[in-house]
Amino acid sequence: MLKSIKVRDYMTRHLVTFRSDTDLFTAINRLLEHRISGAPVVDSQGHLIGLLSEGDCLRGILSGAYYEATGGTVSTYMTTEVETVTPEADIIELSERFLRGRRRRLPVTEHGRLVGQISRCDVLRAVKEFAQHEQGELSIG
Template sequence: MGIKSFMGRRAAPPKPKSTPMLVKDYMSKKLITFREKENIMDAMDKLIKNGISGGCVVNEKNELLGIISEGDCIKQISDSRYYNMPMSDQTVAKRMNCNVETIDGNMNVFDAAKKFIELKFRRFPIVEDGKLVGQISQRDVLRAALKLKGHTWQY
């Protein structure tokens, strides 16, 4: 009878802990914002000069009122031409989208990516205690994805 070696059941190696990738860690905090009374032509100029496709409209308390986008401005141009109306008296308030979808800064970036796909938005504002604190864009989600290794979508 030979000596039998018995090795007990080995525990599975511990999985590395992954740090959640939160929206607040990838959102833009230095935002170009707009005001309701701002002239639409000035808003267009601001969009172009800053290389952005849209931005949040806030009041003096930095409370989110809406979003103005390039598409909103293009609608204004089209309407002004069609109805032969001057644009000098047109304001951001008349064209901004007031039905704004926000997301929580503590949401996982990949859950935010799913919302981008479902709702087809280009940006989501992040509001805390009624104040605009940031904005996450599709590009911010791409930046987060580039930090991941391989195809496992884990650190």
């Protein structure tokens, strides 16, 4: 049954992450290099402390251009209020959260530590696999 499928089974585990003291332009280069729109910010113990998005980076560059002081660190521009999900959350509940909100991906945390990320695409893959499995069982029986 789909409700028994957990976030842990479909989350991405190997992520690009930043530290709060990472130079903003270094972070922008990494986002561009990996073709991603944002990345989690973690402390030295791996605890999630924020997210840095393309929008955050643009704000940093524009505010720097306005005040003639471009640059700075990730901590100055990152978002610190981050919605997360646990590895034990079920796919149906997460699907509903994605449908209600604007988020396309959520960090997965366990005891405050970042352990992965789950995206709408990951959830769609889980639902598709479940539907194909169910369809196969119906045609066999």
